[in-house]
Amino acid sequence: MIRVRFAPSPTGFLHLGNARTALFNYMFAKANKGAFILRIEDTDRERSREEYTAQLMEDLKWLGIRWDEGPDAGGPYGPYKQSERLHIYKEYLDKLFTQGAVYKCFCTEKELEERRQIAILAGRPPRYDNRCRALTEGQVKSFQDAGREYVIRFKVPENTRISFNDVIRGRVEQDSSLLGDFVIARPDGIPSFHFAVVTDDALMKVTHVIRGEDHLSNTFLHLLLFKALGFEPPQYAHMSLTKGADGALLSKRHGVTSIKDFRDKGYMPEAVANCISLLGWSAPDKKELFRIDDIADAFKIDHLSKSPSVFDLKKLDWIAAEHMKLLSAGELSLRIAARGLFMPQIDGVLLHRLIDDIKGGASTLNGLHAGITAILGPLAVTDGLKSRLSQDPARKVLSAFAEKTEKAEYFDRDTFDRIIGEIAEENPGLKKRDIFVPLRLAVTGTDRGPDMHLLMEIFGKTGCLDRLKNFSEKV
RNA sequence: GCCCCGAUCGUCUAACCUGGUUAGGACAUUGGCUUUUCAAGCCAGCAAUACGGGUUCAAAUCCCGUUCGGGGCGCCA
Incomplete structure (x- = not known):
């Protein structure tokens, strides 16, 4: 029976490099149906702290790493704390x-x-x-x-x-x-x-x-x-060890490097685990996106690289966004709620459609949440916004849109398209972007975001008009 | 200083073990397409075997040296 161990010393937060070591041990044990042991090496009395042990275990669990034997789990060869x-x-x-x-x-x-x-x-x-x-x-x-x-x-x-x-x-x-x-x-x-x-x-x-x-x-x-x-x-x-972009060993001065940091930023654990597993290792089928538990069985230890690698936050962001796309809007909102972040009060179905629309552009749950609240929250009329919208053709487009919307009996997708079509006809020189950008800016305050139809549906006729009015008053 | 380990695109890597590939993929980046802006998506482009010897018909691949990088030489782990 194969037996491996991860033996951190509780002198600080679980670091990306250590987490990677733990992860490979975990995968190796899993691939060989062996046992994974967690042992706490707290023989340095001056630096070891009890709370770090707890934090270490929490971080490991968060990443999805489970141990068969350890200080809390017990086991036939305990105790699993060196001080004991x-x-x-x-x-x-x-x-x-x-x-x-x-x-x-x-x-x-x-x-x-x-x-x-x-x-x-x-x-x-x-x-x-x-x-x-x-x-x-x-x-x-x-x-x-x-x-x-x-x-x-x-x-x-x-x-x-x-x-x-x-x-x-x-x-x-x-x-x-x-x-x-x-x-x-x-x-x-x-x-x-x-x-x-x-x-x-x-x-x-x-x-x-x-x-x-x-x-x-x-x-x-x-x-x-x-x-x-x-x-x-x-x-x-x-x-091999993991380094920062400057070639020096990854350490606190490289910024976000502890598992807790990633969690606090709102990265999802499966993405972090996926990303660090790619440091010095590649899956036999060359796949880069996976959940650890799905590929662990194919883990081969001799497939590890001998040379040190540099951790790249950009790659994590990409992996994280891909994992985000894999989850349903419902799951995502649950996870956001679990972080204690509040969602704006709008229709649940619409909210989920909104999340599905923008989730691929976010790498973290915090980022996704910020994106949602930025769109749905109160509109801040900045000077930049004012100057972009206070002149024609933007100004003209906005007032025409407000006027036509006001008159419209229904405000659905077709109506919206019709209004846009009319504005385009009345202003032959305008491209569609000249119409959409001012509208989007006036309604959401930003020139990027989800499908306008969805936005109009979410705000509804009165919501849209209120936002437009609120805007024109401030200009 | 001495010892140990390492070296493929900017980054992560495949091919190395078992010599013969147009040196492949991904991220990033650049351009294009699409379009309801942006993002996303799709397509395309840029981009690497550190250097010098050797072995061989043939070297990223095997050997030696140089250079560079990392680690170690603790009453830290």
């Missing part, structure tokens, strides 16, 4: 001590930092120099007696070629001599990322670790730990 697994790490840490695979390091952070700077200046790799590894028992004892704090470091074997077969990248290798002895437990006994990850992946029987390329170099350390602990390592798949 401290006793487990302690057990394995003791084991490593017994084996002599680790040692106590009394270097202070300040010392370490100084030596790091010196190393960089001297052109040496800024890694730990392993000096506490050589401490005698007596030295260790006297340090401890003096009450000095210590961390636990793992003894990296010397001159060993570490290599593994990455599912996406193929063979990857490095010489262990380049690696310094790394910290696996802090003075308070809390494990470091490396130690917690390896222990948990092993104990949770994770078969495939799908994560960002930023962890590629860490994998060498993890492999060493797996070996020391006597566990079989999982398969690794390191995905």
